Amino acid sequence: MKFEAVTIKDIAKALGLSTSTVSRALRDSYEISPETKKLVLEYAQNNNYRPNPIALSLKEKRSRSIGIIVCEIANSFFSQIINGIESIAYDKGYNVIIAQSHESYEREVLNVQYLASRSIDGLLVSVSSETNDLDHLKSLHERGLPIVFFDRIVDELDTHKVIVDNFKGAYDATTHLIKSGYKHIATLAGSEYLSITKERMDGYRQALEDNGRTADPAYVQHCLHGGMLYEEVESALEKMLRLPNKPDALLGCADKLTTNCLRYFRKKKIRVPDDIALVGFSNLDLTDLLSPSLTVVRQPAFEMGQLSTELLIQQIESKKPVKDFAKKILPPQLFTRESTEK
Amino acid sequence: MKFEAVTIKDIAKALGLSTSTVSRALRDSYEISPETKKLVLEYAQNNNYRPNPIALSLKEKRSRSIGIIVCEIANSFFSQIINGIESIAYDKGYNVIIAQSHESYEREVLNVQYLASRSIDGLLVSVSSETNDLDHLKSLHERGLPIVFFDRIVDELDTHKVIVDNFKGAYDATTHLIKSGYKHIATLAGSEYLSITKERMDGYRQALEDNGRTADPAYVQHCLHGGMLYEEVESALEKMLRLPNKPDALLGCADKLTTNCLRYFRKKKIRVPDDIALVGFSNLDLTDLLSPSLTVVRQPAFEMGQLSTELLIQQIESKKPVKDFAKKILPPQLFTRESTEK
DNA sequence: TTGTACGCGTTATCAC
């Protein structure tokens, strides 16, 4: 079942005009007589004429659509980012095509190729936790496709980048734990490939050092899938809780890492914060309603989406090749709640 | 900055062939000699040739993209649905263009028009809570655009529809409250315009009646914005808690309604379930970690997205006009937890 | 086996 729209040709035929006249009338060209204009405009109105964007794209060599690649939509942080992206894209007349990597490098490559083949005008990327090799993005970048990285960025490509101050987020969270009197602060981090992981680990370590402590490697566990798999979190936690000096506080470096910690603690009847304190990066709207209410580092996700999109569209619409790339760093915010009360 | 892709014409020129030969070689046509094929294929491979989907769309009069309109992406129920939609669409080679109504009728109309003008092949719709007038969808439907409604459906249009058994969801939840010994069961429902609200209210009432009780209208409060506004939930709850016979149990008919109830109760130090029990429709992954853990009616959102998309694509690709429309009803599931323990 | 011509919807350019 096909959906046939009215075309300029239809209007021309119906009105006994040429397509060029109709086209000009619709675009309110000065060359067309008022009567003809009125005629055409009325007919177009009544028959619900809409210019065919596909024909325009073909002609203009642009699709007015941008691709997004994220690991997961069903994750509040990313859905908030997408909200931000959408709000700007919509305003500027761009479509948004979303693809998910589900944290798989292979799916990321496939999706990037797919998006590229859908003739997008630009790409917004947050790489998967497995991504180490960047050839799939490099080749597009070299061929001139505007790309903006957000959140999980990579150094190898010279493009606009928008991130949160992950160092500060982890630094503040860790400092808060120290100031609250916790002695043995462990951390559950995501994939070591990710920029955000490195930055957060640096913040965590620096906070410890600035307070005269040394970071114990045994207190750092990585989950390649960033908490997507409960079992991964479970085994990481068990490893830490088996240590001679059990940690009395934990920093969760991603939404799912944090919530899965909480799930594990509840399952094992480990009390938070009495047995162990918990602070985590999270953009869930519900962390205040959890048991206990959760101390979190919250990221300005919506703004991040907006800013990335502005930079991307600016680059897409720039007449001359952009040479000067921005690296925007947005501030995270710490909300202290019950889970770190001592 | 524009991103120029290799075209058939480029290949033809480079290889001294005609575009049609190249086209045929690429499509592995039997008419082309093995040597020419090899030549062309190799060149295409090396230069990363991809057929331009826009040119194809223009030719085939289809865009291989489908539009989705939902109230909000940043809502686990809908993001799970979108996940399901995406999984099927991707498999079948379709793009997905997502638009949000933010529960506003006006934005829904604008978005629908926008999507239609982007020459989508079909539309997946869950109407906004304000939507009462359906002309914007009817006119597209009449012009032959395949439309599938999911979750929040409308009777006026003859199309495929995919819903959850909302009646059963509410019936089971209410029955569970009755069996648990609660006497005064109130409900916080969404917009009265929505199909899901009506169905859930019917289930709620029927459960009461089947247990020899009568539904008291004072125990039913509606929130037009479906819980998006905390204040709306707050004032609805205050109205109910001021009643002479205060309710001792509450059924929340949507994710945000339920979580905002919990937020209100916590703020007012009303204990759940001791002062009031709470059961709600919710697809959050965290309801087991809330304080108290929440009894919920969970909907098969992912499956709903998949099924809707299958029906839509089936209709899009059907040679003859589809006359026989399906109404699929998926089962919800009740998870009983602390918030309704007596 | 390969090439030419056309059409999808639109607009820019040139002609009248």
Next chain:
DNA sequence: GTGATAACGCGTACAA
């Protein structure tokens, strides 16, 4: 003031 034509990239009917 209006019309004819070409071009965007592709596939295909038809011609050679």
